[in-house]
Amino acid sequence: MTNQTDLADRIAWGRARAATAMALVFVTAQAGSFPDAPVNRPQSLHLAAWIVWAAALLLFLAWGGGLLRGARIRALLNDETTLDHRKRAMALGFWGAIGTATLVYAISFYEPISAREGARLVITFTIAIALLRFGTLERRALKHG
Template sequence: MSQSDVARAEWMSRRRANLFFASAFLFIAISWADFPMRGSIDFTIIWVAWAALLLLNLTGVGGWLCPPIARAMAEDESTRAHRARALSIGFFVGMGVALVMSILVRFVDVNAREVAMIVVTAGISSALISFAAQERLAMRDA
């Protein structure tokens, strides 16, 4: 383990936190924007692929282009704890939004695809923001 590996791991962690914040806000913006092609199958496929990619990133898969030692250091015990907490927060936010939507659909005309997009967007975005915030806080305290 060299000094450059440690610096690379810190850079990877900082970059990951920043990218998760940006990804969350961009995902929310795209999900809520009223595009003319929003009802098309192409938009839905792209949105689902993007949501799946964000979920994959939340699980910690990635960083293949970085040295294995730096990647292992960036995935330390505190990062795994932050990830577990973020995923649980995302789950509870998603379930809370689903419960609210189950009541709201009686009063507002929304289709099933829109409800699914709202629930998934809320769950994934809250998990991304939670993870990024925890990582940034840990970096600031270190």
């Protein structure tokens, strides 16, 4: 193996682990920020947390996709298998969004849910489902490939 191949392999393993960890931490962080959470924080802190999460997810996409690396590393990181895993993760994320939106709609008949809370639920579960699926597919492929 060349140094670039070794580097791409290490980055791919890190990306697979990071996707799973980020999904779990994201859901946990979001669970603690709803109005009925044990700790009531000001809205400005919620906004700041969302900005931090958006930046972390963008950094993950840039770093994990090899954007900050050379063309050779980027090509190794974004092979056909990874592209298929991304496609499958995004498809599951889409269906997760549809399912979560349907669930939020159904719950709204029994419990009032604001548009902001509903949107956050849909976004949170969509991101988490897609990240978990991508991380799982990548780890499985790296382990057996």
